[in-house]
Amino acid sequence: MSSLVFALVLSPVLAADPAETGAPAAQAAPAAAPAAQGALPPQVEELFKEKGKDGQPILTDSDRAAVTKLPSHILATVAKKIDAGTLGGANHLHILLSLDLSPQTAELVFSDNCVLCHSDPEAQGKSRLFSPDPKASGSPAHLNLKSMLSDAHFRHGLMCSGCHGGSPDDEVMGGAIKERWPAKDERQKDRGWVVGFCGKCHGDPSFMRGFNPSLPTDQVAKYKESQHGILLLQKHDSKAAQCVSCHGVHGIQGPKNRLSNVHPQQIPFTCGKCHADSQYMAGYTREDGSPLPTNQLELYQTSVHGKALLEKGDLGAPACNDCHGNHAAMPPQVASIAQVCRTCHAQNGILFDGSKHKKAYEAHKWPECGQCHGEHGIQKTSDLMISDSADGLCGNCHAKFAGNNTQCNQVARYFRGSIMELADGDAHLGGDIEHLAERGLDIEKLGAAKGELDEALVQARSRIHAFDQGEFDVAAKPGREALAKANTLVADAHSEYGFRRNGVLASIGIMGFLAVMLAFKVRELNARRKK
Amino acid sequence: MSAPETQTRGQRLFGWLDQRYDLSPVVEFIEHKEVPVGGHPMVWYYLGGTTLFFFLVQIASGVLLLMYYQAGEATSYESIRYITTKVPFGWLVRSVHCWSAHLMILSLMFHMLSTMMLKAYRKPRELTWVTGFLLFAVALGFGFSGYLLPWNELAFFATSVGTDSMKAVPVVGQWLLEVLRGGPDVTINTLYRFFALHVVVLPITAIALLGVHLLFIQRQGMAPAMAHQKESRPGIRFFPDFMLRDVLLWLVCLILLSGLVFLLPYGPGIPGVEWELGKKANPLAPAYPGIKPEWYFLWIYQLLKEFPAHLFGLEGPQAAVGVVGVLMAAWALVPFLDRRAAREQPSPMFTDLGVGALLFIAYLTLKAWDIGGLAKGETGLPDPRATSWACAWIVLAIGVVVTAFRAVVQKHRWFILSGAAIVQAVLNGLLGMDYLLAGAIVVVLAAVAIAVILRRPAPAAAGGTT
């Protein structure tokens, strides 16, 4: 660091030729740090003189400021690359400077010939050109220079040559690249090679330990057992997803990064790229032969989980991978989906285990939670779901499969009745409390009672999953007691209000009486005075 | 004195005292004390009494509150919550104290207005006016210091904003700010100081000033109407006639107070006139939008907002404080400035000053309330242009009505100062001119007009009945 300062301070002395900052500089107005103007290597200065088709210099003032800020050893590298021709011209330098690179990234970029050559629009055809905006320059989408430079591999030092072969010092594309990197038709024909390619590093624990010891290394093993893996590696179906399909190639980020394809809020759409495309998924079927649905993403977006994750930003809400797995993705079995729900909704799972429904559902091979709540399109539960009428959630099944058992329906009715009683009471209580507070009454105890009621309601709604009146009452009874206590308090408050009102009226009555008497006295005095 | 056997108990007690303390001069004084009600509607003479009544209510309810209130970081808010929720009739005592505070200040303002309009301040009663003005300042001090004592959010922010303006006082501004606040910011130390002010310093000052104010009135009697207004109605005896009517009115005020305390326990719901306890003060929380000081400070608050950051080399707030200071000083010195009333001559110029001051303060107060700033159902921040527009219309309407009344009924011809206030409102609100620029323009015009008129010879300039 101190050598840097030393260099910068002495740079006017070390500069090659102060006379270079001559006439053209007048058009590119004086830079921010006039003292350092002589510090740029002459090759760089030459570039600053280059003009574009419109007669104006290609490199701008901000470019000059950016270059001036670069540490001297990087400037030296820049000069060398200009000399070597790898750094093409002013336009090329302008593009690189516009990326606003940190000194560390700048060092990587300017010393890597792969990056330099492939980012020079005058040296590359569109199909191989990395640019900050591929769409604008007509390049393929995965050749995004910006995202490439922030790519996780790139930042850890695994640059172009790490995957593609060759070396950053190569000035031409050599044979080393052909050895490492499969030819295009090979690459496109059977995508199975991707798994082995990525897995060579990512499946090697001792190798990965050198970069990120906490990163799992079992992805390939898991993938092999997944539906995608089976399709690709065993059936050689290249439509199946492999590493690149989800993680991308050049702009790979870890799942915690908001820009990553595998960030929780991005995952539904990453999976949906294939799974929501009915044309792409045509021909794929379930175990029973019915076509694989493609409405999961749509349903998910309307669901409680989807809204929580995508709209409210609650990263605790499940995305596709939380229920389906990511590398070992398989549709969860009917038997096991409930276990997955249980990882978050533990209490309801425990209650369900002890309930009558558990054995019944197992016998029918029904998914425990999904049977009532759905799977992709799970909606916010409503008390109205508890219904023993013929088309209600409970009544419908009871009629078809439980012989319309009266006790079952009675329990359903009991649940519904109790919950509605508590919920209605709670709503009225809210209004009462506001009403009383406006009138200046003390609502502290009432607030506490309502809090107890709210808590009991949450518990009661959860205890429905035991499908047993006794279990349900464990929460409902305290709820009813809290409601009764609250109602008593409301009645007390009303009677206190009545007491106050009567008191004020009585007091005003007395005062009014006294005032009237005094008025008479005044009149009487007046009459006396007149006489 | 009748024979001892036929004396009533009251007469015997009086006799006992009279033997020892010679009460005959007192009796003489009371029996002959008269209230000179000829010439003016009697109602004006009661307003001082109602102000005193509300002050007495404040003392009584204040002492009761003191029995349970504890000043302290962990106890100010909590003790008031205790009073309003747990203590029997605590809600009543607190609500009475809050309502009566506002009613006292309202009554005080009407009292001041009536003495202004009826020229009761004229010679020989100049000092009565001055002590009254000081009492007015003390009353505002009561309101300001008492407001902080519940240590809730509303009070905390209102006090921060209010004390901040102290900075603008020249030379001693920063020192004054820190002494008032007990530090650079409003903290619990501020509350301790305000508590001392509210419960000891201001009461002593108020009682002393009140004593002097009442002493003057007893010595000089209440101001009669001026010679040209006198009707041939004689005055009425103070005791028992006037006093009985006074007590009756006090009773009516008490009935009004009781009704208000019960129906609107937290105030009428107007910003700057509400005292719901709300949340405890949190010095780290951001002030919430729409924070306003109490209604009687709104005009100063609005005036401060009208000043730019710098004006003629002074900082905006300093200039504003300067203007307010000059206006207050002028108001306090009215008895000495009004030469005509001192000579018992009609003085319409000063009636006009009173009306003008009223319109001036009304316009600023209405603007501070954002009247007309939001269309029906709209939410968000009020639009200052729309507010100025609506308030200007209101002030114009009131101004026209009052002027018409004065011109037609009272036959005044002096409208320069009230006209200036109306024109300033119109220029600022209806024509969009900057408030200070409009003010400067009307002040210059008024000064010119006054100079021209005063130069004119002959009493033709005077007219009207006040």
Add this chain to the structure above:
Amino acid sequence: MAEPSASIATTRRGFLDWLIGVGALGWLGSVLYPVLRYLKPLSAQGSSGPVQLTKDEMAKVEKDKFTIVRSADARIIVFEAAGTLKALSAKCTHEGCTVQYSAGESVIWCACHNGHFDLDGRVVSGPPPRPLPKYVVSRDETGAVLVSPEKA
């Protein structure tokens, strides 16, 4: 028509005055009632459960053999005698001073007027007219000392 005679006028006036008097008294009552109720202090509610001795209080029992705790409005003296914990009201039945425990003499002593009580609260000597009420003290499973809020 004719003027009411002076006596009727006087009685009418007297009646009016009497009514005013009654009204004024009524008014005074309607003001005094809330004020007096306001002034009467509420009894300290506190927790209705047993009072648990804090660490400091336990340490004091260790060191001085007794400590005074507060439960609602009551003061209670908790002391250790012959290895067992006992609790009595700490408010002397004479004039209400707070008593203390004298371990050496195995007596509860009130310094104000030299009243003595035995370890069960019975008056031994001095001016106190009545014995000190007893409170129940116990140890729970965690070793904490609890004093019941009700007299035994």
